[in-house]
Amino acid sequence: MKRRDFLKIGSAATGAMLVGGAVPAEGAEKVKPASEGVGVDGYVKEPSRKIPVIASCDILVAGAGPAGFAAAISAAREGADVILLEMNGFLGGLWTGGSVLPLNCMEARTGSGWKQVVYGVADELAVRLKEMGMSIQPGRSPIVDPEATKHLMRLMVKEAGIRVIYYAKACEITKSGDRIESVLIESKSGRSAIKAKYFVDTTGDGDLFYWAGENYRYVKHHIGAMWRVGNLQEDNDHGSMTPIKGVGLMHTNGEYDQDGLDVFNMSRLNDSLRQYMWDKTQELRSKRGCEEAFLLETPPMLGVRVTRVLDSLRNVSMTDALENRTYDDVVGIAGVDIDVEIDGNKHIVSERPQWQIPLRALLPRKTPNLTVAGRCFGYEHDITYDAREIATCMVTGQAAGAAAARALLDRSAVQATDPAKVQATLRSQGVKI
Ligand SMILES: Cc1cc2nc3c(=O)[nH]c(=O)nc-3n(C[C@H](O)[C@H](O)[C@H](O)COP(=O)(O)OP(=O)(O)OC[C@H]3O[C@@H](n4cnc5c(N)ncnc54)[C@H](O)[C@@H]3O)c2cc1C
Incomplete structure (x- = not known):
């Protein structure tokens, strides 16, 4: 692709991708929730106090x-x-x-x-x-x-x-x-x-x-995850390895157009991505050299881009x-x-x-x-x-x-x-x- 063409496509994409x-x-704005996506069911009043x-x-x-x-x-x-x-x-x-x-x-x-x-x-x-x-x-x-x-x-x-x-x-x-x-x-x-x-x-x-x-x-962008798996053999068909022997790295882009500041959306994604990490790690065991693989860690932070x-x-x-x-x-x-x-x-x-x-x-x-x-x-x-x-x-x-x-x-x-x-x-x- 020529630079000229890329610039054309890039700027068109820019317009399409912006939200908010x-x-x-x-x-x-101060009394609104941080994200447009969060539903609001009335308000309560926080008493003023000295901090x-x-x-x-x-x-x-x-x-x-x-x-x-x-x-x-x-x-x-x-x-x-x-x-x-x-x-x-x-x-x-x-x-x-x-x-x-x-x-x-x-x-x-x-x-x-x-x-x-x-x-x-x-x-x-x-x-x-x-x-x-x-x-x-x-x-x-x-x-x-x-x-x-x-x-x-x-x-x-x-x-x-x-x-x-x-x-x-x-x-x-x-x-x-x-x-x-x-x-x-x-x-x-x-x-x-x-x-x-x-x-x-x-x-x-x-x-x-x-x-x-x-x-x-x-x-709003992809919200996905990266996670580590253990027990991979030196010679395996998975590919992505980390500096620790037998420990590999996995990745999912996750769903696109996701609101990373909407607490309900983040809760939903937290649940579905942790399920995904578990399931994908089980699937990994079908690959050569990964038969004994296990889920070493789901990361504390979800992948908000x-x-x-x-x-x-x-x-x-x-x-x-x-x-x-x-x-x-x-x-x-x-x-x-x-x-x-x-x-x-x-x-x-x-x-x-x-x-x-x-x-x-x-x-x-x-x-x-x-x-x-x-x-x-x-x-x-x-x-x-x-x-x-x-x-x-x-x-x-x-x-x-x-x-x-x-x-x-x-x-x-x-x-x-x-x-x-x-x-x-x-x-x-x-x-x-
Ligand atoms: C799934 C995924 C894959 C990626 N892959 C790569 C890759 O392969 N290579 C690469 O280079 N980059 C990658 N990135 C991008 C990169 O990881 C991040 O963009 C980068 O870490 C951002 O750094 P940051 O310091 O701006 O923010 P963050 O890493 O998000 O750090 C922000 C920090 O602020 C803290 N914080 C937030 N709010 C508050 C608050 N109110 N009070 C106190 N603390 C707060 C958080 O706990 C966090 O520690 C990826 C990102 C994602 C999501």
Whole structure:
């Protein structure tokens, strides 16, 4: 397929794939459920109450997936006092908690082959996992072991002096003017608040920018699962293996057009996907070398690909990527997935150059002390596959953390941050831009 043809199809697909869109005025939206799909059976009134402030910091990073991890490390390495907030009891988000083990998008495809384009925190992790013998490279993307990845992320977060608060779900924000003042959390300690000067939204679902009243695109996508099976023989017909001997990886794309923020839909999918994982693992036993296979783990997190995507100061697109668009405020070089998505299906195209991520794609339009990274930063639908892969999430995370740290030093709005200073910070952290 020629680039020209692809662009035509890609932009047609973009229009067709969008659902939802910009939110209505702040306030009106606040009393609505998070998702249009959730039925509402009347309302109850929550009594107003005082919320205790249990911690404060310079920069609060909400969500400890690949993006949040990289953001926290980046900001802490610049001397900021960082809290990393996570509703689960482990680091890594979908990478470790969704068994999404292939680290995609470290590379880009030129005419002659693939070359590594992602460096910085993502590369540090990849190298250290390889040194531990906890990543294998059967194809282009390394496949990691989730427990080793969780362990290493925890060590790196400790090394950087980051405070991690686990089992705490951000459930609202308070504001002072346009600025976010605190994030309210719900945990077994009750509802409480954490104050910070700057915030990074790496929740994957854009929870913070949603509460802040930013505009966004609402996407329904495939919701599927990846899971691990044990007891595979060295020589087997299944194929996808992990670094642990005898442990393989399975995958289903799942149903398309699924709402990842609708609690009833997620409950339904949770049930059907866990049944599917069980059944498929039994079927696997009919393959050679898999006769003794068993279901080792259904992952804690279901495979929600995309929900809210920020309407940023500059949303990047596949057209930008394929036309090698460059930006004065570039803060990340991203690699590519093997395929591109057209009408919800993957297609292979031959030219997939590296692409640039501008700082503006990580910046909301209104909130002066918030940056956004990971699968909910500002991009168009046609580049979804490249934009939300794990390496890209770490690229945007590292940049969003560096931008917040820079704004903190300059006491400026993130939108007024000097991109050259953010670039200098990132270069000093080993990022190649
Ligand atoms: C089925 C499936 C297969 C995939 N396959 C691949 C693949 O092979 N290779 C690849 O590179 N990528 C793959 N991806 C994409 C990739 O896994 C994700 O896009 C990536 O992990 C997103 O990283 P993130 O940090 O933005 O968000 P997430 O990984 O979703 O992390 C978000 C974190 O924030 C936490 N969080 C969310 N809300 C709150 C809150 N309110 N308060 C506190 N914490 C919160 C979550 O618990 C989580 O830890 C796949 C995705 C899916 C669903």
